[in-house]
Amino acid sequence: MAEESRLTLSVIKADIGGFVGHVSSHPDILDTAKDKLNHAKENGTIVDFHVLRCGDDLELILTHTKGCDNTEIHELAWNVFSVCTEVAKELKLYGAGQDILSDAFSGNIKGMGPGVAEMEFVERKSEPVVIFMADKTSPGAWNLPIYRIFADPFNTAGLIIDPKMCDGFSFRVLDVKEGRCITLSCPEEMHYLLALIGTSSRYIISSVYRKTDGEIAAVMSTQKLSFIAGKYVGKDDPVAVIRCQSGFPAVGEVMEPFSFPHLVEGWMRGSHSGPLMPVPFYEANPTRFDGPPRVISAGFQISNGRLIGPHDMFDDPSFDSTRRIANDISEYMRRHGPFQPHRLPEEELEYTTLPLVLEKLKDRFQKV
Ligand SMILES: [Mg+2]
Known part of the structure; x- marks a missing residue:
């Protein structure tokens, strides 16, 4: 078996404290995470790592050979977040430790607050991957671009041109409300897929596989949308990992859907x-009305587990007009103030503090 040569790419993220408010993370947090992970690299727990942040989210990008859902790797991430939380508390950063829902690690970081997107594969002769990280949104934000990347030939020429992609891809979709999942195959079940994922607050694409050989193509973080111990804990700023080229969508096909600020x-x-605004790393600081929502993209070549990069994928003037349109849409949406569709519908606010406000009025309603 060639099991030894299988590599795992784990992206694990958490908001462990914002600077200032919910806008950014503090450099001391990033330095602390790097220190911890450098130690883990030296002692051989991980092969390589990179630390980034998008808005107030700390993003740990790790390569290792221990597989998905590995206790040692998850515990490492948990310990990094815990140490960073101590720094955040010392600096009195906003919401210090807000994504750390438990006092002690219990074997798997899923369900404990942080978001996780992991995939295991045999490294190809050349292994380009693109990692998307978003702030001030939720995993349903990936539905539209992931659909276009893996199912829309008007976006992805490879679906027509590359024989390895002509059979299409299968999509695993999570039903957040019922806590169940379904796998749909495209192109033949495309309409069923769209019937579900258009409701992006409920049906979330969690992974994508190439149909010719079942190879993993993409994985998204969905953890916080699940019920944890019977309790819904709300939305989470998501990450997505996508493999590119040679039988997968080209890098440019993966980037293209983000030119539409949906x-x-x-x-x-x-x-x-x-609107989801694609920005270079240094512009992932959502300040206007804590937004608009941002997405950054880090491109890597993986070489024997080493993360060669990142390349800052949205640091490209070809996305300037997207950003301009996103600003125009922001202006238009903001003019609605507290009215829908800018403000989300009531059922989407069930887990916010809005019910407490409505509770104050409940005795004043009269039958008509
Ligand atoms: Mg955030």
């Missing part, structure tokens, strides 16, 4: 709809 859920207090 409306996503999130923004201020996680309660508003707004």
Whole structure:
């Protein structure tokens, strides 16, 4: 067996404290995470790592040979977040440790607060991957671009041109409300897929596989959308990992859907709809009404587990007009103030503090 040569790419993220408010992370947090992970690299727990942040989210990008859902790797990430939380508390950063829902690690970081996107594969002769990280939105934000990347030939020429892609891809979709999942095959079940994922607050694409050989193509973080111990804990700023080229969509086909700043859920207090703005790393600081929602993209070549990169994928003037349109849409949506569709519908705000406000009025309603 060639099991030894299988590599795992794990992206694990958490908001462990914002600077200032929910805008950014503090350099001391990133330095602390790098220190911890450098130690783990030296002692051989991981092969390589890179630390990034998008808005107030700390993003740990790790390569290792231990497989998905590995206790040692998850515990390492947990310990990094815990140490960073101590730094955040010392600096009194906003919401210090807010994504750390438990006092002690219990074997798997899923369900404990942080978001996880992991995939295991045999490294190809050349292994380009693109990692997307978003702030002030939720995993449903990936539905539209992931659909276009893996099922829309008007976006992805490879679906027509590359024999390895002509059979299409299968999509695993999570039903957040019922806590169940379904796998749909495209192109033949495309209409069924769209019937579900158009409701992006409920049906979330969690992974994508190439149909010719079942190879993993993409994986998204969906953890926080699940019920944890019977309790819904709300939305989470998501990450997505996508393999590119040679039988997978080309890098440019993966980037292309983000040229449309589609409306996503999130923004201020996680309660508003707004455009997803693709930005370079240094512009992932959502300040206007805590937004608009941002997405950054880190491209890597993986070489024997080493993360060669990142290349800052949205640091490209070809996305300037997208950003301009996103600003125009932001202006238009903001003019609605507390009205829908800028503010999310009532059922989407069930887990915010809005019910407490409505509770105050409940005795004043009269039958008509
Ligand atoms: Mg965030």
